[in-house]
Amino acid sequence: MxxxxxxxxxxxxxxxxxxxxGGRWNPRADFEQTVLSHAPGITPQQFAAAIAVGDRFMSEAPGTPDFDSYHRVILGELGIDASDALLAELTRPVEPTxxxxxxxxxxxxxxxxxxxxxxxxxxxxxxxxxxxxxxxxxxxxxxxxxxxxxxxxxxxxxxxxxxxxxxxxxxxxxxxxxxxxxxxxxxxxxxxxxxxxxxxxxxxxxxxxxxxxxxxxxxxxxxxx
The missing domain is CATH 3.40.50.1000 (HAD superfamily/HAD-like)
Structure with missing residues (x-):
């Protein structure tokens, strides 16, 4: 054929x-703002390093991990407690556009x-x-x-x-x-x-x-x- x-x-x-x-797939564009509302003082350099760890986690995973697992990896690298409230806020509905x-x-x-x-x-x-x-x-x-x-x-x-x-x-x-x-x-x-x-x-x-x-x-x- x-x-x-x-x-x-x-x-x-x-x-x-x-x-x-803005050029970034994950985490979502409002990630930093949301985290800072829970843990003020995180620097851009700390965010960049933690997001890089999250990128490696995603690339090495055999499948596509759920959002909570992905966010826990980044939050753990930042030394922030991945509370249920914070995890829910990171995936709260927003208009995709x-x-x-x-x-x-x-x-x-x-x-x-x-x-x-x-x-x-x-x-x-x-x-x-x-x-x-x-x-x-x-x-x-x-x-x-x-x-x-x-x-x-x-x-x-x-x-x-x-x-x-x-x-x-x-x-x-x-x-x-x-x-x-x-x-x-x-x-x-x-x-x-x-x-x-x-x-x-x-x-x-x-x-x-x-x-x-x-x-x-x-x-x-x-x-x-």
Whole structure:
């Protein structure tokens, strides 16, 4: 089966569909302000060092840890008691548009893909709330299925992540195009029989071992009008 037989796109989320306002995914943009309300005097340098420890915790975890576990690691590094009240405040509901935004090319590309009858799903290393975040950003209705690491208890490049999405669509891997901003994860999808493109918005054209695009709009050339 060739790329002419493609009928679905499986999207990564962060770095492909949405980005954090201010450039940081985790912890949330209001993390420092919330912690300081409980423990005044923490310096920016202390926050930076503790957040780096939290980043290592996330990268080394076999799955996607829950927010409380992640916050406990950072708070522990800061020497702050991770009380139930503080943990609850760090995850209190806020409007996602206060800290997340879609890339400019996302909505027009999704709209055109849907107009052309292309089916779509999401494959993301993320927390269970991802569909709700997408809903607040106005894009969740485009996706028929979500493969989320915290739900499936595995992370890309585990084959279960990719297969969950294509199976939910009732399609074979070769009928699906996988898009991610990490070329290694695209390479893993290709090895499983999916078509793939690495989205490289800002890399300056550095060499890439898998087919790549610089904007989501380039996907439209792979699907008939």
């Amino acid at each position: 060739t790329e002419s037989a493609l009928c679905a796109v499986l999207f990564d989320s962060g770095g492909v569909l949405m980005q954090p306002i 206060a800290f997340l935004e879609t890339f400019p090319d996302v909505l027009p590309t999704l709209q055109e893909l849907r107009r052309r009858g292309v089916r779509m799903a999401v494959v993301s290393d993320a927390w269970p709330e991802l569909p709700e975040l997408h809903s607040s950003l106005g894009i969740s209705d485009f996706f028929e299925a979500y493969a989320i690491s915290a739900v499936l208890e595995c992370r890309k490049p585990d084959p279960r992540m990719y297969h969950h999405a294509s199976s939910a669509l009732g399609l074979e891997p070769a009928q699906c195009l996988f898009i991610d901003d990490d070329p290694a994860l695209v390479e893993a999808a290709i090895a499983l029989g999916y078509a793939g493109r690495a989205l490289r918005r800002t890399d300056g054209g550095e060499p890439c071992d898998v087919p790549s695009i610089t904007t989501l709009g380039e996907l439209l050339s792979l699907f008939a009008h």
